[in-house]
Amino acid sequence: MRRTSGGKWERLVVVGGDAAGMSAASRARRLKGPEELEITAFERGRFSSYSACGIPYWVGGAVADRDALVARTPEEHRERAIDLRMRTEVTEIDVAAGRVRARDLSTGAQTWTGYDKLVIATGARPVRPPIPGIDAPGVHGVQTLDDGQALLDALEEIEGRDGRRAVVVGAGYIGVEMAEALMRRGYTVTLVDRREQPMATLDPDMGALVRGALDDLGVTTVSGAEVVGILTGDDGRARGVAVKDAEYPADVVVLGIGVRPETGLARAAGLPLGVYGGLLTDLSMRVRGCGNIWAGGDCVEVLDLVSGRERHIALGTHANKHGQVIGANVAGGYGTFPGVVGTAVSKVCDLEIARTGLREKDAQAVGLKYVTATIEATNSAGYYPGAAPMTVKMLAERRTGRLLGVQIVGREGAGKRVDVAATALTAGMTVEQLTALDLGYAPPFSPVWDPVLVAARRAAAAVRDAG
Known part of the structure; x- marks a missing residue:
């Protein structure tokens, strides 16, 4: 010293x-x-301090x-x-x-x-399951900037080919975001996931809304399919993905299974x-x-x-x-990190996906009794030009009415609404208290009753009905 x-x-x-x-x-x-x-x-x-x-x-x-x-x-x-x-x-x-x-x-x-x-x-x-071909050239993770550069280099090598195909394995945040990215580059995209609905960070009923949007965008979503191998050509490069009962050809394979x-x-x-x-x-x-x-x-x-x-x-x-x-x-100062409520937001083209707090399976895992409320609303006043649909699902503790979680799927303005719920979760608010929040209103931004407040009213009623 x-x-x-x-x-x-x-x-x-x-x-x-x-x-x-x-x-x-x-x-x-x-x-x-x-x-x-x-x-x-x-x-x-090769890179520091990057996004x-x-x-x-x-x-x-x-x-x-x-x-x-x-x-x-x-x-x-x-x-x-x-x-x-x-x-x-x-x-x-x-x-x-x-x-x-x-x-x-x-x-x-x-x-x-x-x-x-x-x-x-x-x-x-990145999770790389121990299956044949997983380490073959042409199989890419996207965890680091080096990974991103390697993928772009590979895409540039096959740029200009007709009928370019990509298979994305995993339909979580990274998977759906990469599906959009590859579509924008002109690829026909197949999204393969072992779960029944995409976005496992949502409850299945909300994940089904994401799947419908992916279908509308032209992404082929293959659900409930466990990948058993990466197919390779004579040159050893990835040429497709095999599940139990089918094969999906690909010029590039991207892993979005999680980390x-x-x-x-x-x-x-x-x-x-x-x-x-x-x-x-x-x-x-x-x-x-x-x-x-x-x-x-x-x-x-x-x-x-x-x-x-x-x-x-x-x-x-x-x-x-x-x-x-x-x-x-x-450095001799003082700071603390108290914890998180699990807030995340993503998008696929114009579809916004957000969640915070617990899903139903999370509440069940910790032994919480709960009620749910799901509502459909619009991101602005219904009469305002461009008003688009939004679905909000809310979980509340059955006995106390404490807010447990919120999931939102919708168009412009849907995703960041989850921040209201994240704040309420951090403060330990009940859904009844949430209904009284003084949120901003004008027809271009919200109906008179914001969709989050409408869901809170429905959840508060469910708590009362549950006794």
């Missing part, structure tokens, strides 16, 4: 150079200068330039006295000795770096993991039982404020908040 005229000097090591890791590093640097805190960060990819959520829109052409997704380059971090080492993978964490081992992916050279404080922000990895926490390093180091494989932290994002190790982003599990249980939710919004909290704490 070195000392300077200013007092104690410490070294912070950050594993992972994207949202959580570099937000933590940047926040810590704002609070402490390099004469007090040396910061070294390792990133195995992975924007990859489908970049692939589809809505975002023209890859660099638009990069919030801060490695050079910009280094200008702020953060030693960010790209294409360098941490391969071991030695908790007892307070050091990490890293390998330069260009040269293969390995070095040990000591730390006083450690931040683990290793993210998540799992990337916690192999943490597991090997003996750090505590939860039921989903994510690191467990306290409210300060400090790894439980570890005085000088913090973790954030897609590699952690967080408290669900509605169910009271830990969940794994991979979203950039959470990762950036985690980083801000961690950065404050490692």
Whole structure:
């Protein structure tokens, strides 16, 4: 340990150079200068501080330039006295000795770096089921900017061919967004999913609305189909996807099956993991039982404020908040991350899809008795030009009327309405209280009774009817 005229000097090591890791590093640097805190960060990819959520829109052409997704380059971090080492993978964490081992992916050279404080922000990895052909050329995940670039390079190789076909495996957020992106590039798209309805983050009745919209858009949706293999040609490249009773030809295959926490390093180091494989932290994002190790982003599990249980939710919004909290704490300040309610929003062409809180299966899993209410409304006054349909489903606790969850499917203006419900969930409001919210109204934006309030009234009536 070195000392300077200013007092104690410490070294912070950050594993992972994207949202959580570099937000933590940047926040810590704002609070402490390099004469007090040396910061070294390792990133195995080629890009830092980027928006992975924007990859489908970049692939589809809505975002023209890859660099638009990069919030801060490695050079910009280094200008702020953060030693960010790209294409360098941490391969071991030695908790007892307070050091990490890293390998330069260009040269293969390995070095040990000591730390006083450690931040683990290793993210998540795409699910790749152990089926024949899954690692064949032409099969792409879209978790990182490197993944997105590899997919675009592959698409450019087959650009201009007639009858281009794509198969997307998995009909969650990434799957449906990638289906739209590939359609925009002129591909005939087949979406294959093992569940009966797309968007498993919704209840099946709401997922059916998404399927209807996908059908209208021309996407072939194959539900209840487990992929058993990736078909390959004589050159070894992917040429299609096989399910139990059918085959679907493809020039490119995109995986949107979901992600799992990337916690192999943490597991090997003996750090505590939860039921989903994510690191467990306290409210300060400090790894439980570890005085000088913090973790954030897609590699952690967080408290669900509605169910009271830990969940794994991979979203950039959470990762950036985690980083801000961690950065404050490692620099001697104070911050907490209290938890989440599980809010997410997406779109397929002009269809907006949103959810927050618990689904029916989630409520059942934690033993909550509940009622539901589903209403159909419009996104603006019915007489206003362009008024479009919207469906809102609401769950409330049967005994107390506490709001448990909301799902919304509709056109323009539908998705962000979920923020009203997310706020109400965070505040622990009942559906009766929700009906009294003073929301903005004008015919271009809403009917006199906003659809969220209409659903709340219906849910409050269901609570009363249930006794």
